Amino acid sequence: MTDDRISHYLCIGCPLGCRLEVEEDARDTIVEVRGWSCKKGERYGRQEHTDPRRMVTTTVGIEGAALARLPVKTSQPVPKGQVTEVCRLLRTLKVSAPVRMGDVVLADIAGSGADVVATRDLS
Amino acid sequence: MITGQATQLKGRYDVVVAGGGPAGLAAALGAREQGAQRILVVDREREAGGILWQCIHAGFGLHHFKEELTGPEYAQRYLEQVLEKEIDVLTDTFVADIDRDRRLKLMTGREGIRVIEANAVVLAMGARERTRGAVRIPGTRPAGVMTAGFAQKVVNLHGYLPGRRAVILGSGDIGLIMARRLTLEGIEVAGVFEIMPHANGLSRNIVQCLHDFDIPLYLSHTVAEIHGRERVEKVTVAPVDAQMRPIPGKAWDIDCDTLLLSIGLIPENELSRQLGVRLDPVTNGPIVSSGMETTMDGVFAGGNVVHIHDLVDFVSQESLLAGRNAGLYVTGNRPPTDNIRLSPGENVAYCVPHTISSERPHTIYLRVRRPMEKCSIRFGTVLEKKLSYVFPAEMVTLTVQPKFLENFHGDALSVDVVAR
Numbered sequence: 001m002t003d004d005r006i007s008h009y010l011c012i013g014c015p016l017g018c019r020l021e022v023e024e025d026a027r028d029t030i031v032e033v034r035g036w037s038c039k040k041g042e043r044y045g046r047q048e049h050t051d052p053r054r055m056v057t058t059t060v061g062i063e064g065a066a067l068a069r070l071p072v073k074t075s076q077p078v079p080k081g082q083v084t085e086v087c088r089l090l091r092t093l094k095v096s097a098p099v100r101m102g103d104v105v106l107a108d109i110a111g112s113g114a115d116v117v118a119t120r121d122l123s
Numbered sequence: 124m125i126t127g128q129a130t131q132l133k134g135r136y137d138v139v140v141a142g143g144g145p146a147g148l149a150a151a152l153g154a155r156e157q158g159a160q161r162i163l164v165v166d167r168e169r170e171a172g173g174i175l176w177q178c179i180h181a182g183f184g185l186h187h188f189k190e191e192l193t194g195p196e197y198a199q200r201y202l203e204q205v206l207e208k209e210i211d212v213l214t215d216t217f218v219a220d221i222d223r224d225r226r227l228k229l230m231t232g233r234e235g236i237r238v239i240e241a242n243a244v245v246l247a248m249g250a251r252e253r254t255r256g257a258v259r260i261p262g263t264r265p266a267g268v269m270t271a272g273f274a275q276k277v278v279n280l281h282g283y284l285p286g287r288r289a290v291i292l293g294s295g296d297i298g299l300i301m302a303r304r305l306t307l308e309g310i311e312v313a314g315v316f317e318i319m320p321h322a323n324g325l326s327r328n329i330v331q332c333l334h335d336f337d338i339p340l341y342l343s344h345t346v347a348e349i350h351g352r353e354r355v356e357k358v359t360v361a362p363v364d365a366q367m368r369p370i371p372g373k374a375w376d377i378d379c380d381t382l383l384l385s386i387g388l389i390p391e392n393e394l395s396r397q398l399g400v401r402l403d404p405v406t407n408g409p410i411v412s413s414g415m416e417t418t419m420d421g422v423f424a425g426g427n428v429v430h431i432h433d434l435v436d437f438v439s440q441e442s443l444l445a446g447r448n449a450g451l452y453v454t455g456n457r458p459p460t461d462n463i464r465l466s467p468g469e470n471v472a473y474c475v476p477h478t479i480s481s482e483r484p485h486t487i488y489l490r491v492r493r494p495m496e497k498c499s500i501r502f503g504t505v506l507e508k509k510l511s512y513v514f515p516a517e518m519v520t521l522t523v524q525p526k527f528l529e530n531f532h533g534d535a536l537s538v539d540v541v542a543r
C-alpha cells in the first residue's frame with residue numbers, strides 16, 4: 001500500500017469535521033473510506049473523491065418586499081466547478097414579493113438539475 | 124413577513140424573554156412546554172429571529188431538526204412554532220431596564236415607553252461582535268473597516284457590496300463564511316489572517332469556504348497597519364512573534380479597499396449588569412445554575428448571553444432549558460437547588476452551568492485554554508471521559524448522569540482536561 005493510493009479529505013457533513021482517508025487500488029477503484037463517524041461521511045468521501053459537489057446558498061433580488069434580497073439555496077448539491085457560475089447567474093435575477101419558503105425561483109439552474117428555492121417567506 | 128406583533132400588550136406576564144433570536148425563541152417554547160401561560164418575547168429588530176436571517180448558508184439544525192437547514196429556514200421554523208403556541212412577540216422594542224422586582228421598562232416603536240411586570244425573566248440578548256477598538260490596529264481610520272457580521276448583513280439583507288478587494292482579519296466562522304460569500308459575489312478576497320497558530324473556525328468552514336476558492340489562510344499573522352485617507356487603500360500584514368507582536372522585517376502590503384474583522388463575539392450583558400446578576404469574568408456572561416437561573420431569583424439566561432456557542436443548535440438547546448426552568452419557576456415546580464459547584468481546573472477556561480445537582484442528568488459545556496491531543500476530561504474522581512483532541516475554538520459538550528454522583532458527598536468538583 002503506497003501513500004499515493006490514499007487521498008485525504010475533511011468531511012463537511014456536519015460540524016464534527018471527521019478526517020477521511022479514501023484508498024484506491026491500482027485501477028483507481030475505491031477500496032475503502034476510513035475515518036468517518038457516520039455513514040454520511042463514508043458517502044461524502046466517495047462522492048468528494050469522484051465527483052465533488054456543493055450546496056449553493058446565495059441571494060436574489062426581490063421587489064416589493066421589506067428587504068432587498070431574498071435568500072435562496074439549490075435543491076441539491078451541484079458540481080463544485082459550477083458553484084461560481086450558479087451564483088453569477090443568480091446575481092441579476094429578480095423576483096417579486098410575496099415569496100414563500102420552498103418556492104422555486106428558478107428551475108434547473110445551469111443545466112445542473114438543481115432548482116433554486118427560497119429559504120424564507122418574504123413580503 | 125412573519126413578524127409577530129403582540130395584539131395588546133398586557134401589564135403582567137408569566138415569562139418575559141429579552142431578545143428574540145434563536146435563544147429567545149427556544150426559551151419561550153420551553154416556558155410554554157412547562158405550562159407558563161402568558162409569555163412575551165421582546166426584540167429590538169423589525170422581526171424576531173436574530174442573526175439567523177442574515178446567515179443564509181447551510182449548517183444549522185442538524186441536532187435540532189435532524190436535517191441541514193440554512194439560517195433563515197431555521198429562524199422561520201422556530202418562529203412559526205412560537206406563533207402557533209400563541210406566544211406574544213413584540214418587535215421594534217428595546218428592553219431599557221429590568222429591576223429586581225422584575226419590572227421591565229420597554230421602549231416600543233408604537234407605544235413609547237411601557238412598563239410591564241414579569242413573574243420570571245429570561246435573558247436572551249445574545250452577543251455582539253468585537254470591533255477594531257478591541258484589538259487596536261494602528262493606522263488611519265478610513266471607511267471600509269467593518270465587522271464580518273455587519274458586512275454579512277449589508278450583503279445578504281440589503282444587497283450592497285462592501286468593496287472590491289478585501290482582507291479578512293480573524294478566522295472565526297463568520298469571517299470564513301464571509302470570505303466565501305464575498306468571493307461568490309465577485310469580490311476578491313486576498314487572504315484571511317489569524318494571529319493564533321490555529322484557526323478559530325470549524326474545520327469544515329476552512330475546507331468549504333477557503334480551500335474551495337483557493338483563499339489563503341495565514342496563521343500566526345496579523346494586520347499591522349491600516350492605510351488610506353477616506354477609504355482603505357491598503358493594509359500592512361506581518362507574521363507575529365511569540366508575544367504576538369508583528370515582526371516588522373517580514374511585513375508586506377496588500378492593496379484592498381475593505382478590511383473585515385472576525386475577531387470574536389462578546390455576550391451582550393448591559394441589562395444583566397444593570398439588574399445586578401453576577402457575571403463570570405471568563406465568559407462575560409451570567410453565572411448560572413443547572414436550571415440556567417442566574418444569581419437573581421426568577422431571572423434565567425440562555426444562549427450567547429451566557430457564553431459564546433459554536434453552533435446555533437446548542438444555543439437553542441441551552442435556552443430551551445432556561446425557558447423550561449422559567450416555566451417550572453412560575454408554576455411553582457422549581458426543582459431543588461443545586462448542591463455541587465463546578466470549578467474549572469487544568470486546561471479548562473470555563474464550564475457552564477456553574478453548579479449542578481446530584482439528582483439530575485446534566486449537559487455541561489466547557490472550553491479549553493489550549494489545544495491538546497489524546498486527553499481526558501476529569502470530573503474530580505467521579506468521572507473520566509476520553510477525547511481524541513480538544514481545541515479552544517470547539518466547545519466540548521458532555522453529559523453527566525446522576526449515577527456518577529451517587530457516592531460523591533462534596534460540594535465542589537474540579538473539572539480538568541489532562542493528557543492521557
Ligand code: SF4
Pocket residue numbers: 011012013014015016017018035036037038039040041042044
Ligand atoms: S463523518 Fe459523519 S460525523 Fe463525521 S463529519 Fe461527516 S457527517 Fe459528521
